[in-house]
Amino acid sequence: xxxxxxxxxxxxxxxxxxxxxxxxxxxxxxxxxxxxxxxxxxxxxxxxxxxxxxxxxxxxxxxxxxxxxxxxxxxxxxxxxxxxxxxxxxxxxxxxxxxxxxxxxx
Amino acid sequence: xxxxxxxxxxxxxxxxxxxxxxxxxxxxxxxxxxxxxxxxxxxxxxxxxxxxxxxxxxxxxxxxxxxxxxxxxxxxxxxxxxxxxxxxxxxxxxxxxxxxxxxxxxxxxxxxxxxxxxxxxxxxxxxxxxxxxxxxxxxxxxxxxxxxxxxxxxxxxxx
Numbered sequence: 001x002x003x004x005x006x007x008x009x010x011x012x013x014x015x016x017x018x019x020x021x022x023x024x025x026x027x028x029x030x031x032x033x034x035x036x037x038x039x040x041x042x043x044x045x046x047x048x049x050x051x052x053x054x055x056x057x058x059x060x061x062x063x064x065x066x067x068x069x070x071x072x073x074x075x076x077x078x079x080x081x082x083x084x085x086x087x088x089x090x091x092x093x094x095x096x097x098x099x100x101x102x103x104x105x106x
Numbered sequence: 107x108x109x110x111x112x113x114x115x116x117x118x119x120x121x122x123x124x125x126x127x128x129x130x131x132x133x134x135x136x137x138x139x140x141x142x143x144x145x146x147x148x149x150x151x152x153x154x155x156x157x158x159x160x161x162x163x164x165x166x167x168x169x170x171x172x173x174x175x176x177x178x179x180x181x182x183x184x185x186x187x188x189x190x191x192x193x194x195x196x197x198x199x200x201x202x203x204x205x206x207x208x209x210x211x212x213x214x215x216x217x218x219x220x221x222x223x224x225x226x227x228x229x230x231x232x233x234x235x236x237x238x239x240x241x242x243x244x245x246x247x248x249x250x251x252x253x254x255x256x257x258x259x260x261x262x263x264x265x
Contacts, residue, residue, distance in 0.1 A: 017219035032205045062211040066204050068177040068226040076220040
């Protein structure tokens with residue numbers, strides 16, 4: 001159900017600064033909303049996001065209910081060698097999703 | 107006769123106005139607890155500890171007038187060379203009036219190349235947003251931006 005959108009350049013020059021864009025489909029229920037009958041809708045958010053480049057962590061983020069639904073996060077890194085980016089999202093109610101993208105560095 | 111009628115109408119309107127004001131107070135107190143400036147200060151202290159936070163180096167890009175608080179694009183960038191010895195360790199974003207003062211913590215490193223992150227956030231009210239960057243020498247730099255929100259997020263009913 002959950003799906004990720006990843007945007008990483010397919011190829012880059014060695015040492016080039018590249019932008020990585022990620023989007024994970026998720027409701028990000030804040031836990032502060034009520035139904036019409038007054039019950040609190042329980043919190044259901046993604047709490048952490050990690051990006052690894054060839055197994056080495058290059059970026060991670062702690063997310064809070066103030067992050068909008070379908071968390072969209074972009075950041076930068078230096079293209080050092082060809083390989084793989086692994087992305088991981090972890091959240092409430094046992095939410096865990098991964099995605100990956102490969103890059104060719106010339 | 108006429109003056110009496112006018113007085114009573116004026117008095118009636120005056121009374122109606124004051125009851126309306128009185129009636130508004132309970133509505134305000136019933137609303138979900140907002141993060142207060144004190145909670146914002148506590149949240150910031152939890153991150154920076156006793157270290158001084160200086161103004162500067164950080165740039166926070168948020169539209170000054172937001173129509174829909176449910177998704178507000180935000181970019182934080184830090185003026186930094188991002189070398190092995192001088193880089194941004196992390197970027198922390200806080201808000202003043204959402205139910206919770208934290209927005210997000212973003213951890214970078216010397217390999218980031220450029221100290222810049224973007225995401226989309228929720229804003230429950232017109233308020234101040236604070237971004238703080240921690241550099242590799244453990245100094246803290248901050249900036250804040252005031253945002254006006256016309257449609258608030260977070261507290262609406264689920265239909």
